[in-house]
Amino acid sequence: MRILFIVAKLQSVEPFGVMCLAPHLTKDGHSVHLLEAETPGLRHQVEACRPDVIGYSVCTGSQSYYLALNRFLKASCSFVSVFGGPHPTFFPQIIQEPGVDAICLGEGEHAFAEFCRELERSGRPQVVRNFAVKTQDGIASLPPRPLIADLDGLPFPDRELYYRTSPDIREHPVRSFLASRGCPFACTYCFNPAMDDLYEGAWRHVRVRSPAGLVDEIASVKSNYPTEFVAFRESIFPLDTEWLAEFADEYSRRVGLPFYCHLRLDLLTKENVTLLTKAGCYSVNVGIETGNETLRRDLLGRRMSNPRLLSSCRLLKEHGIRILSNNMLGLPGGSYQSDMETLKLNQACQPDYALAMLWQPYPGTALARYAETHGFFDGNYEALDFSYYHRSHIRFGSSQEKRRIENLQKLFAVAVLLPKWTWLVRLLTRLPPNPVFRAIFRTGYLIFHQTEIFPHRKRVSEWLADFHHIIYGR
Amino acid sequence: MTRQWKILISVLLGVVLGVVSYVLGSLTPRRQLVTTTAQPAMESSEAAPFAATAEDLPIREPVLE
Numbered sequence: 001m002r003i004l005f006i007v008a009k010l011q012s013v014e015p016f017g018v019m020c021l022a023p024h025l026t027k028d029g030h031s032v033h034l035l036e037a038e039t040p041g042l043r044h045q046v047e048a049c050r051p052d053v054i055g056y057s058v059c060t061g062s063q064s065y066y067l068a069l070n071r072f073l074k075a076s077c078s079f080v081s082v083f084g085g086p087h088p089t090f091f092p093q094i095i096q097e098p099g100v101d102a103i104c105l106g107e108g109e110h111a112f113a114e115f116c117r118e119l120e121r122s123g124r125p126q127v128v129r130n131f132a133v134k135t136q137d138g139i140a141s142l143p144p145r146p147l148i149a150d151l152d153g154l155p156f157p158d159r160e161l162y163y164r165t166s167p168d169i170r171e172h173p174v175r176s177f178l179a180s181r182g183c184p185f186a187c188t189y190c191f192n193p194a195m196d197d198l199y200e201g202a203w204r205h206v207r208v209r210s211p212a213g214l215v216d217e218i219a220s221v222k223s224n225y226p227t228e229f230v231a232f233r234e235s236i237f238p239l240d241t242e243w244l245a246e247f248a249d250e251y252s253r254r255v256g257l258p259f260y261c262h263l264r265l266d267l268l269t270k271e272n273v274t275l276l277t278k279a280g281c282y283s284v285n286v287g288i289e290t291g292n293e294t295l296r297r298d299l300l301g302r303r304m305s306n307p308r309l310l311s312s313c314r315l316l317k318e319h320g321i322r323i324l325s326n327n328m329l330g331l332p333g334g335s336y337q338s339d340m341e342t343l344k345l346n347q348a349c350q351p352d353y354a355l356a357m358l359w360q361p362y363p364g365t366a367l368a369r370y371a372e373t374h375g376f377f378d379g380n381y382e383a384l385d386f387s388y389y390h391r392s393h394i395r396f397g398s399s400q401e402k403r404r405i406e407n408l409q410k411l412f413a414v415a416v417l418l419p420k421w422t423w424l425v426r427l428l429t430r431l432p433p434n435p436v437f438r439a440i441f442r443t444g445y446l447i448f449h450q451t452e453i454f455p456h457r458k459r460v461s462e463w464l465a466d467f468h469h470i471i472y473g474r
Numbered sequence: 475m476t477r478q479w480k481i482l483i484s485v486l487l488g489v490v491l492g493v494v495s496y497v498l499g500s501l502t503p504r505r506q507l508v509t510t511t512a513q514p515a516m517e518s519s520e521a522a523p524f525a526a527t528a529e530d531l532p533i534r535e536p537v538l539e
Binding site: 417 | 485487490493
C-alpha cells in the first residue's frame with residue numbers, strides 16, 4: 001500500500017511521531033511518503049502519490065486545520081484517513097467529524113502497522129487495538145495494547161523521510177532525539193497523567209533507552225548529517241546516577257557535541273549535575289511555571305518551593321549550564337499579580353532566557369477540566385490556537401486584566417533580563433495588545449534561543465524566514 | 475556580543491519589525507492556507523467565579539524509580 005503522511009509545516013524540530021511510524025510500515029512492504037501541506041499544488045501532489053492511507057499527526061490547536069485539509073483532499077481523492085497524535089488521543093470525539101475514518105490513540109508504532117496490514121488484507125478499515133474506526137454499524141474501538149517495553153528493540157526513526165521532503169532542513173545542524181518515554185509526575189496541565197490514565201498506570205513507569213543504544217543512534221546521525229548540537233526532547237532527561245554515568249562516558253567519547261535537555265529543578269543534585277556537565281550538557285529547559293508557591297503546589301501539582309528552584313538554578317549556573325526557564329501565565333485561578341510573582345522569581349533565578357507561555361486548556365488534562373468546571377473556560381477546544389504565545393482563552397476578573405497578562409507574556413523575557421525596568425513593563429502592559437509587543441517577543445526568542453540556548457550556525461535564508469515569520473506570522 | 479547588546483537589538487529590531495508587521499497587516503489580508511484555521515474565541519469580560527478552589531484537582535504522588 002501507499003501511505004502518505006501530511007504535516008502542516010515542516011520545521012527544524014523533527015516530527016517524531018511520523019518518523020517513528022515509518023520504519024514499521026516500510027518493513028511491512030508499504031511505501032511511505034511525507035508531504036508538507038503548505039507545498040504549492042498540494043492536491044496535485046496527493047493525486048500523483050495515489051495514497052491508500054493518509055495519516056495526520058494532530059496537536060490540539062491544529063485540529064480544525066487538519067480536518068479542513070482532510071475534507072479538501074477527500075473531495076478529489078479516495079483514501080482512508082487516520083488521525084493520530086495528542087489531540088485524537090485525548091479528544092477521541094474527533095472520530096465523529098466528517099471525513100475522519102479512523103483515529104489512533106497512544107503509542108502508534110505497532111498499532112498503525114497492524115491497522116495497515118488489516119486494511120490491505122480486507123480492503124476496508126478494521127478496528128485493532130489503540131484504534132477507533134468508523135464502520136457501517138457505527139464507531140468501533142479497542143483499548144490500547146501494552147506499552148512497548150524495550151525501546152532499544154525499536155528501529156531508529158526514519159529521518160531520511162523527513163529530510164527528503166525538506167532538503168533545507170537536512171542542513172539544519174541541530175538534531176533531536178528521545179532518550180526515554182513516560183513520566184512519573186502528575187502535573188495537572190500536562191498530557192502525561194492523561195497518558196497514564198489511558199495506559200492504566202503504566203505510563204508513569206519511565207522506559208529508558210540504554211546509553212549505548214541511544215549513543216548508537218546519535219553517532220549514526222552525526223556521521224550522516226551535519227550536526228553541531230543535540231537536543232533531547234522527552235519531558236525529563238534520565239537522571240538515574242548509574243545511567244547518567246554510563247551515558248556521560250559513551251556520549252562524550254563517541255559524540256562529543258554540546259546538548260540540551262529538559263530537567264526538573266527539584267531532582268537536581270551536585271552529583272547528577274556534575275555528570276551532565278561531564279557528558280557535555282550545554283543548556284537545559286526547566287519549568288518554573290509560576291512564582292506563586294500555592295498555585296504551583298495546589299493547582300499545578302508541582303511540589304517544589306521557591307528556595308529549591310533558586311538553589312537548583314544556582315547549581316546549574318555554577319556548573320556553567322545555560323538555563324531556559326518555562327513559565328505559564330494566565331493560569332485559571334491566577335491573576336496579573338500572581339504572574340508578576342512569576343516575573344519576580346525569574347528575575348531572582350536569572351535564567352539565560354525566560355520563556356513565558358499563555359496557559360491553554362488542553363483536553364484530557366486535569367487543569368482543563370478544572371478550568372471548565374469552575375467557569376474559567378467555556379469548553380470550546382475548537383477555538384484554541386496553534387500557538388500558546390498569542391492569547392489566552394480563559395476568563396479573568398476583567399478584560400483589562402486579561403490584556404495585561406497577554407502583554408506581560410510578550411514582554412516577559414526582556415523584563416526578566418532588565419529587572420530595573422519592571423516599572424516600565426507594568427505601564428506597558430496597560431496598552432492594547434499590538435504587533436510591536438508580539439515582534440519584541442519573537443525577536444528576543446530568536447536571538448536568545450539562537451545564541452544562548454541552541455548555539456549553532458544559521459544560514460541567511462533561515463534568518464530571513466524567521467523575520468518573515470515575525471512580520472507575517474500570528 | 476554581550477547580553478546587554480542582545481537585549482537592545484531584540485527590542486529595537488522588535489519595534490521595527492512590529493511596525494512593519496502592523497503596516498503590512500493593515501494593507502493586506504492575512505493569508506489563509508486551505509480553508510480555515512481555528513476561529514477567534516469570544517472575549518468575555520464576565521466575572522469568573524474566583525472563589526473556586528483547587529481542592530478537587532486529582533493530584534497524585536509521583537512514582538520515582
